[in-house]
Amino acid sequence: MIAREKLDELIETHSAKAYQAACRLTGNQADACDLVQEAFLRIIEKKDLFDPGFDFGGWMYRIMFRVYLNSRRSRERLREVPLEPEAGSVPAAGAGSPERAAENSELGRSIGAALAGLPAELRACVVLVDMEGMDYEFAAETLGCPVGSVAGRLFRARRALRAALGPMEGI
Amino acid sequence: MMFCAVVEPLLDLYLDDRLVPVQARWVEKHAARCHACAAKLAAGRRLKAALRGTGAPAMPDGFKARLLALAQAMPSAKALAEELPSPDLRPSAALAFGLAALAVFVSGSLLGPGLPSQACSDSGSSVCFFGGRDK
Ligand SMILES: [Zn+2]
Numbered sequence: 001m002i003a004r005e006k007l008d009e010l011i012e013t014h015s016a017k018a019y020q021a022a023c024r025l026t027g028n029q030a031d032a033c034d035l036v037q038e039a040f041l042r043i044i045e046k047k048d049l050f051d052p053g054f055d056f057g058g059w060m061y062r063i064m065f066r067v068y069l070n071s072r073r074s075r076e077r078l079r080e081v082p083l084e085p086e087a088g089s090v091p092a093a094g095a096g097s098p099e100r101a102a103e104n105s106e107l108g109r110s111i112g113a114a115l116a117g118l119p120a121e122l123r124a125c126v127v128l129v130d131m132e133g134m135d136y137e138f139a140a141e142t143l144g145c146p147v148g149s150v151a152g153r154l155f156r157a158r159r160a161l162r163a164a165l166g167p168m169e170g171i
Numbered sequence: 172m173m174f175c176a177v178v179e180p181l182l183d184l185y186l187d188d189r190l191v192p193v194q195a196r197w198v199e200k201h202a203a204r205c206h207a208c209a210a211k212l213a214a215g216r217r218l219k220a221a222l223r224g225t226g227a228p229a230m231p232d233g234f235k236a237r238l239l240a241l242a243q244a245m246p247s248a249k250a251l252a253e254e255l256p257s258p259d260l261r262p263s264a265a266l267a268f269g270l271a272a273l274a275v276f277v278s279g280s281l282l283g284p285g286l287p288s289q290a291c292s293d294s295g296s297s298v299c300f301f302g303g304r305d306k
Contacts, residue, residue: 020227130222
């Protein structure tokens with residue numbers, strides 16, 4: 001069981017990472033907030049099942065990605081829209097000069113739009129492996145599918161992304 | 172080239188370091204002789220670098236406080252989440268939510284409807300920005 005103080009500590013430690021992944025999944029901040037909140041509510045509800053020896057970060061990912069996929073499957077409630085610049089955005093390391101930042105912003109928007117065009121299961125795979133840097137095994141466990149399915153989904157997702165981004169970005 | 176159809180499905184796995192050494196060497200040897208597969212390999216590398224380097228927005232002010240308030244309200248967190256208004260994305264909302272969180276702390280009970288809260292961006296737009304890449 002997670003004590004209150006432990007739960008606070010877990011939120012302090014993992015909420016920013018969860019929010020970042022949620023933004024990549026949903027494509028906008030409002031839906032990312034909804035998704036993270038829903039995931040943490042599930043965690044609070046299931047707190048009695050939590051073993052302190054578990055990897056809480058991994059557990060959080062599993063719950064959040066499953067909430068996302070279930071939501072997309074059942075209701076199509078979460079909007080996925082092309083991405084626009086916004087104050088307060090945190091660029092990846094090495095953003096560089098203003099000219100480089102502008103160039104990167106353009107690429108970021110293009111990537112966001114291309115991701116939004118992917119089916120939810122392919123998008124979730126790309127977010128986990130290519131953006132969050134997880135391995136195939138972690139993605140398979142998180143998404144509840146065989147490792148071979150992760151490879152297949154990545155293959156299809158990347159092919160679609162290259163087709164969408166190639167003419168613009170030389171990808 | 173006759174082996175392209177065989178090699179192509181392996182390119183992503185090669186880039187993800189998922190091939191056994193003998194397969195990886197086979198892909199490398201083929202790409203060294205085949206411009207088409209070499210170009211696909213290069214495109215795959217660029218795509219991976221672009222995705223890995225894509226940024227994400229910082230967590231909005233007050234959102235962590237909202238999560239902490241929900242944890243504080245457990246086992247009634249779900250009810251509290253339903254009673255809190257939807258994110259209004261206004262700059263002043265972070266302060267308002269701080270007051271809401273304080274109210275939860277003090278009362279230890281559910282908040283009444285209409286209490287201001289904050290959960291998301293301090294911008295008028297709720298659209299994410301994925302900016303930047305590192306390569
Ligand atoms: Zn070839």
